[in-house]
Amino acid sequence: MTDVLRIDGLSAGYGPLRVIHDLDLVIRPGERLGIVGLNGHGKTTLLYAIAGLTGWQRGSILLNGVQIGRTRSQGPGRYTHQIVRKGLAIMPQGDEIFTGLTVEEHLDSGAFTREAWRDRKARKERVLDLFEPLRKLMKTPVGRLSGGERRMVSIGRGLMTDAKLYLVDEPSLGLAPKIGQSVMEALLALDLKESAMFIAEQNVALLEGRVDRVIGMHAGKLKGEASATLGVGS
Amino acid sequence: MDITFVIINAIVVASIYGLLAVAVSITWSSLGLINLGYGFVFSFAGYCAYVVAENVSEFPAVVAAAGILGGALAGVMICLLVFIPLHDKPNFTTRGMIGTLAISLIGSQALLMYFGPRAKSLPEIFGFWSVKIFGTVLTSDKIGIVVCSIIMLIVVVMWMRGSRRGLEIRAMMMNPHAASIVGIGIRSTGIYVMAMTGAMAGLAAVLLSQTYYIAPFSGLTPLIKGVSIALCGGLGSVSGAVIAAVILGLTEAITSRYLGGQYVLITQFLVIITILIVRPRGIAGLLDKAREQ
């Protein structure tokens, strides 16, 4: 069984700034991995590097045995869509949404593979089961939704394909604690099967005891693996 | 010359320029590219239709298809030459605009060198018949032009609304960064957009050559009119472009009826300037924040 993600010696940054230093990481199938760390220690950059959105990077990144990381210093995001199509679902920090599209069109836009597009109805149902509040908002433009609903839309969009790896960046950021909790519940309730999930989060309490592994991140390096029950950083 | 005749003329003109305006509008809003190369796309499509009509067949559908395909081809050419190399470079808007102008210069000169300065004409693709409705005589070409451009517009709008590519294009209009995250490639979508808008310009070229001739520089006036209509309607809005096309068509028809042909442009620009001063982003200028990356 190949690992879902195998990162070897990854360095990445923006211009003269080096944010990630020689990082190695393996994510196995069916695993839910939490990365915790303070602001500015490279959590988002790590996610961006996997998706090819950083300014430059080098090192190998194998997604299900397919090389998606290469030495590149071209414009960020030049190859992101190709990488994403290899089985990555990104639920980015902040709300990277299309303000004019309705919720339904949003969920459709997440279904970019051919199979996903074909049975998008069933998949939309699945997402709606996870996020009940969206059911009655299907025809509303996303620009009119509240922060929590937007987050649900952007996570729901990521769940529309059969991704091998779900990258979730700060799912609770900027949300009221209760809503953040419920978004996290939904993420944890998802049946991963063979795929894996990677959650970057500042709030350790939300992850504690509910993911398979928690790794701390400090100054662009992963700091020790701790079991989920220990609570890193407390 | 009565008022119905004037209005019919207005609608005919508006439908052709409306096609171009929608093309300009979609290109700007989804790619952020101000494509001033439509003049070249226009003449290229006209010449394609001409070559096919001369050498292959004068069957109307074939000629029209040749024009549409030629337009799409020219659009893809512009995309490959200007949009793809430049889209993530600094000063993209200015450089993109100048690049399309350069292509239009090169392309027109190439057409001039190859076909010579003499104007060419296309066969009548709608035949010679006329219908009388409510006491007005409608000739075949007028009906054909209006019907064809409306069909094209409807097809494009439906495609943008319903299909997956259309969804991708609309998503890219709103947020190009997020679009790449959900697996929408900016460059491949750019090719679709330019092919589609090029096809629209190609159809407009075939339709307009029912009344005018095809020459290397014949695309200029349609381009300027199309661009002004797109501006007036609000860049990025299809419905705005359609409304603006109707308004400007009416202005043109009324002016030529009551003031005389040489004042058409003057009244048109007065109307445009008035509209733009009242609404600086055009009639349907909803896209205030859509393209401010």
Next chain:
Amino acid sequence: MTDTTPETGPKLAPTTWVNPLTPWGTAGQDDVTSVQAPDPRQPWDENTAYKAKTYKVGRLKHYIVWPAHGAKLWDRWRWWPTRRNLLHIKGLYNRKTLKAEKKILDRRPVYWAICLLLLAIAPFFFPESMENTLLSAGAIFGIFAAINVCWTLIVGTASIFSLASYAVVGVAAFLTTWLSANMGLPWYTLPLIGAFMGLAMGAIIAIPALRLDGFYYALLTLGLNELCRVFFTTSSEFGSASGGLYGADTYISDQWEPYAQSLTGYYGAFLLMIASLFLFRFINGKRLGRILRMAPEKREAFAEACGVDYRRARVTIFVLTSAALGFIGGFYAAQFGGVAFQIFSFDTVLLGLAMITIGGIGKAEGAILGTLVVTVLDKVMIDWGPIRHFSIGLIMLGVVLFLSNGYFGIKKQFNAWRDKKRGEWRSIRSEKGGEALPEEATEQDDKDELFFRRFDKMQRDYLKGLICPEIIEEHRRQPLGQHSEALERVCYYFRRAPMEDKYALHHDHAKDRYKIIAFSGKRGVSPRVVDDREYDNVGDAYHAIFIRRVHDLMES
């Protein structure tokens, strides 16, 4: 004693070491098989070598230094009636020879003077066969350069993307020609009347510029240009039949011989160009230009918050420059005695845009260089036919695709690219393992510590290479005394270890046995016993410590 011989790295050349104490008979061993110790400077050189590839291009600005002092002299010379220095010159003494030298800090005035001088004397070097073509092309170059310099002011300094500059010139030229032809105005009034017309027209066009942003305005002015073209070509007043309007009074008299006529035309246009350059200097380099440099595109709101009224400045520049364009239009009429409809055509706008983009938008030198390139292609290479415009288009496309701001932007673009690449390389280069990582190093106050760690790592790497069965055997046979070079180096390193956790021997006098202990490194804290094992004689105990240290070294 367990003979755990640690594996060594690369095999070292075996050698026989001859003990120098042999003749005195005090040596324990005479000839010892040992290994050749490599040069210890080698790892140092390898580690401290600068591995990044270096290039000769530097960040330092290259100044030409001239002999003789001159600073005093040059400082006293002013451009009358201003208080401005003639040239920005610094006087200095050569550090080695102590000779007086001068350095021109800003060489641009020199280049400008040379280029303008070349243009001024060029007519006397034109080849006989092309004299006429070149002189008329030169006149057109001068006028178009003036127009483009003004246009650069609008597009670059004022950031109003107006495509109506040629329309302003054309309207002024047409109206002044018409006035001159019908009312008999003399030539010297034409530019002034043109300037007033340009002012009026600029004020009218500026109204939408207040409301519309960037490209809406560009497209609107493009339409305006077309409007002017249609209006003038269709109205019978302005000679719709003859392709232009002619008959204005001109300053070039018909009675002169043709060569004098062309020469006058050339110099008239040249003077116009210089006047436009002065205008550029006085707008772009003075208060208005500086205000607008504080409000670059997309940061207007911030500038506004700082109290910069950028809109007013932009419109002022636009209106002033429009007056100048009107002046040029009047001059055009006075030079050629009229104007053709071509001035309004889309091709003219296109070529004009090519001129300002080739050199770089926003710079006077860019506008002039672009005009030169395009005019030479368009007016001098006439026998090329339609390929002329084709090649202009190709140049324009190439410039747009590869240069971010034309020819005169190459330097900046290259520097930015180099800095970006340099930053990337530098951040990629830092190596893995061992030493302090850059971010750790910033938190350490004692930089000596960092250096010591680096040096220690190098030394350990070197010594690890020396450990081999031969020297262990040599040490076992004689722990003390003179050793071969390889062993001696290892021993020195061990002996120099810090007191903390340093191994030592404890001699139990009662039983005459030895034990290995380790110092605590702190005064008053007793050493700890490392091992329960006891040794019978001191040599075995020394060797046991040695083996222990070798293990520690190999594991570090």
